[in-house]
Every structure is written in structure tokens, then in C-alpha cells.
Amino acid sequence: MPLRSLDELRDVVEEHLVGLPLTEELGGLxxxxxxxxxxxxxxxxxxxxxxxxxxxxxxxxxALPAAAAIExxxxxxxxxxDLPALDDDDLRRGRPxxxxxxxxxxxxxxGDALLVEAFRYALSYERPxxxxxxxxxxxxxxxxxxxxxxxxxxxxxxLDRLKTGRLFAASVGLGLWAAExxxxxxxxxxxxxxxxxLLFQVVDDILDSDGFAERxxxxxxxxxxxxxxxxxxxxxxxxPADTSVLGELVDSLAVRNx
Amino acid sequence: MPLRSLDELRDVVEEHLVGLPLTEELGGLxxxxxxxxxxxxxxxxxxxxxxxxxxxxxxxxxALPAAAAIExxxxxxxxxxDLPALDDDDLRRGRPxxxxxxxxxxxxxxGDALLVEAFRYALSYERPxxxxxxxxxxxxxxxxxxxxxxxxxxxxxxLDRLKTGRLFAASVGLGLWAAExxxxxxxxxxxxxxxxxLLFQVVDDILDSDGFAERxxxxxxxxxxxxxxxxxxxxxxxxPADTSVLGELVDSLAVRNx
Numbered sequence: 001m002p003l004r005s006l007d008e009l010r011d012v013v014e015e016h017l018v019g020l021p022l023t024e025e026l027g028g029l030x031x032x033x034x035x036x037x038x039x040x041x042x043x044x045x046x047x048x049x050x051x052x053x054x055x056x057x058x059x060x061x062x063a064l065p066a067a068a069a070i071e072x073x074x075x076x077x078x079x080x081x082d083l084p085a086l087d088d089d090d091l092r093r094g095r096p097x098x099x100x101x102x103x104x105x106x107x108x109x110x111g112d113a114l115l116v117e118a119f120r121y122a123l124s125y126e127r128p129x130x131x132x133x134x135x136x137x138x139x140x141x142x143x144x145x146x147x148x149x150x151x152x153x154x155x156x157x158x159l160d161r162l163k164t165g166r167l168f169a170a171s172v173g174l175g176l177w178a179a180e181x182x183x184x185x186x187x188x189x190x191x192x193x194x195x196x197x198l199l200f201q202v203v204d205d206i207l208d209s210d211g212f213a214e215r216x217x218x219x220x221x222x223x224x225x226x227x228x229x230x231x232x233x234x235x236x237x238x239x240p241a242d243t244s245v246l247g248e249l250v251d252s253l254a255v256r257n258x
Numbered sequence: 259m260p261l262r263s264l265d266e267l268r269d270v271v272e273e274h275l276v277g278l279p280l281t282e283e284l285g286g287l288x289x290x291x292x293x294x295x296x297x298x299x300x301x302x303x304x305x306x307x308x309x310x311x312x313x314x315x316x317x318x319x320x321a322l323p324a325a326a327a328i329e330x331x332x333x334x335x336x337x338x339x340d341l342p343a344l345d346d347d348d349l350r351r352g353r354p355x356x357x358x359x360x361x362x363x364x365x366x367x368x369g370d371a372l373l374v375e376a377f378r379y380a381l382s383y384e385r386p387x388x389x390x391x392x393x394x395x396x397x398x399x400x401x402x403x404x405x406x407x408x409x410x411x412x413x414x415x416x417l418d419r420l421k422t423g424r425l426f427a428a429s430v431g432l433g434l435w436a437a438e439x440x441x442x443x444x445x446x447x448x449x450x451x452x453x454x455x456l457l458f459q460v461v462d463d464i465l466d467s468d469g470f471a472e473r474x475x476x477x478x479x480x481x482x483x484x485x486x487x488x489x490x491x492x493x494x495x496x497x498p499a500d501t502s503v504l505g506e507l508v509d510s511l512a513v514r515n516x
Contacts, residue, residue: 025401025420028408080370085362104343105407112338113400115370119377120393123386131389135378142371143283149363150286162283
């Protein structure tokens, strides 16, 4: 069977997230979680997770709980980061932020619940590796966010490796666990994930004219992005698998304009 | 070896929490987590967890990660509940709340990190039951907190079974998993945990003159508390184990005045 394309994988993710069962006891908080989840995002991380699983010879269906867990953690981080106490963003992808629509208290609790739902899904696997990797990555991400809000950005690459890179790397890692790739065969895959996370963040900064673009200029940042994309492709080439779809993901992230 | 007393177990918990390793990548956020954790609380939930493990014939040391996970979740909930967007409490046990000392943004992120650290510790066990039970209980607790802040308290007992009861029940449940008590022998223990949670909440309401005390008067609430304590003792009596220390815990929670 041929590998699914990026668009097909994105459709699989969207369909899965729309019908994702949430804990009944959340009661009236559930619509707040759904509002945050149905944000029209690009779903880059869960698509990456599924594409890794499929490239590594695993079943996409088996990776769905892991992909959902990754997107739930990402969504939690957006809901909390947008709160007045942190970035104070009223808009998220052209739509009012969760706290603008549902109130700050509800958004705070919904973020908490999204985070725990992520672990509930990661814990649907019999083995604990998936949830362990998610916990470590999320703690790194929170540490990165704290650096960011306190202006501790002298080492921008170290900050981004935490804030963005850890969850990208975990998207790859969780895809590998779902495909049951043994730990000692994961190294090249994981190095690919690291580069992809850096690529994503540098392009983000170019689009927002901050971070790397502010520090090195648009041209300097573009060069950094291209070098990260090249290294990601080199890493992929060293993986003994059909990585054509992942290669397309590198290409699309390198040239994205939104 | 005789069972450890409640005071001895509390000392074990305190010592364990003071030295509890936290994730290095949290960086400057770590002192915020430590401030919240070293709050001078009574440590009722982790003591309950350890006492259940020991009564069920398990090793207290084996239950320490579970007990820490429970207290981390409890502490996360206090830090977030105290924030201006929810209860807006400037004081917690006579000390300035975490956000008063460290700022709202740092307290928000520290609460998130405490929650994930809880899962990291719950995931230190090879089997996933501990972390799964913690996730379900935490989601129920968050659902209860949402009911509380939105004034959805027509059914006060249902609200408290979520907001307080789920974490008490999980304290018992995690203690049982640490002692490797098979699932089909856990029923009476778990029923005990439910009653203990209700007892704790009703006494809390009597001390704060709200909730059950507001609705049924101090005398009515006292009667509810005494009945919950009696049922907890009856449940304990049906457990084939030395539950003397747990019986002392029931007694102390029934008459506590702080």
C-alpha cells in the first residue's frame, strides 16, 4: 500500500480530533476544550507523528492516540500562553482566543484539562514509553516558555529547542513508539525531528519578524532555515525507510507562508 | 514490623518532598514550584496513600512516587485555584499565595509544571495503572472545580465527590497499586476512600462556614460528617488487614480544627 500523502494524513487527524471523546465529568467545560481544539490549525505535529509511524512501517491507526496527545498538549500551551498573564493575545489564527470567548477562568481550567486529556490518551498504550516521553517533552516546553516570558533569550537556539523543539521531537518519538521501532534504531529519526523543530521555529520567526529574524535579519534567518532544512533532509536520507512523505513535509515547512 | 504512625508517615512525606528532584529544564521556574510545594500543608492525601500501602502489606518506599504524584496534583490545583481568574486568594495557609510572590504568569506556568511532574512520577512505575488512575481523578477534579466556579452546586455532594473526592479516592487507589493489591480485592478499600473524601470536605465546610455548613447549618453538617466517619470505619472493618493507622486517620479528620 502506498504511503498516505500529507493532505490525507491531515484529513485523518481532523476527523479524529472532531470526534475525540473527552471525559464526561468535565461537564460544561467540554465545549471550551472543543473550541480550543477546533482552531483551524495546521496540525503539523500530529501529521508528523502519523507520517513517522507510517514511514517506519507501522499502522497509522495505532498512532492516532499519540497524535491526539501531541495536539492536545500543543493546544493546552496555546490556550495558556494566550492568557492575559502571559502573552495576552486576543486573537489566535484570526479567531477570538479561548479566554476572550469563554472567560479567563474557564480557559485556565480548559487548558489544564487539555493537558490531562493528553496524558489519558498517551496512557491508552500498554507500555509507558509514550506517556513518559510526552511528560519530559512537555516539561521542557514549559521551561522554554518560562525563559521566553522572562526575556531569558540570550541563547535563542537553546530557548527554541525547549519551547518548540521538544514537542516536535516528541512527535517523532511518539510516532516511533507507535510503530514499535526499537530504541537503538531511533537515533537518526530523532535527529531529523530536532532539525525539523528548528526549521519550523526559524520560519515562524521570519513570518512574525521576531526571534531569529530580529536577531539575524530576514536574510540571515532564511539562511538558517535553509541549513536546518538541508540537515533534516540529510538525516532522513540516512533512515532505512521510504521517507518521501516526510521529505515533502520538510519542503512544505521550509517554504510555508502562514 | 509495626505499622508506622500517622506522624511518622507525615515526616516521611515531608522529607521526600523537600528533596524531590524536579526536571532540570524548568530552570528558573523551579523555585516557584518549590515555593508552592513547601506550603506547610497537612499532607493528608500522600499520608493516606502511604498508610494504605502499608496496611495492605506493601512497602512505603515503593509508594513514595505515587504519594508525591498525588501531592503534586493537589498543589497544582491550589496554585491555579488561587489565581485572580478563579478564587483570587492572596493567602494560602497564612502565607502569600504563589502568584502574589512570583507573579501570575510564573504561577500559571508553575501550576502546569507541577501537574506534568505529577505524571512523570506516576509514570516511574512499570505498569500504567497508577498514571491512568491519576489522569481520570484529575479530570474529575477539574470538572468539579469548573462546577464550583460557575455556581453549579445544586447537588453539593456530587460536586464534592468530583472536586475533593476523586483525589482522595485516587490516594487510596494509588496506595493499592503500589502494594500490588489485585483489582478484584480493591472494592472495600475504595469505598473507604470515597467516605473519607466526603468526611474531609464536610469538615472543611464546617471550618469555613460554607458549603454543607451553609446549606444544612453547623449541626446538620456535623451530623453528616459523623455519619461519613462511621461509614468509613465500617468499610475499614471489612478490609482483611491491620487498618489501625487508617482508623486513626478517620478519627483525626473527624475532629480536626484546622
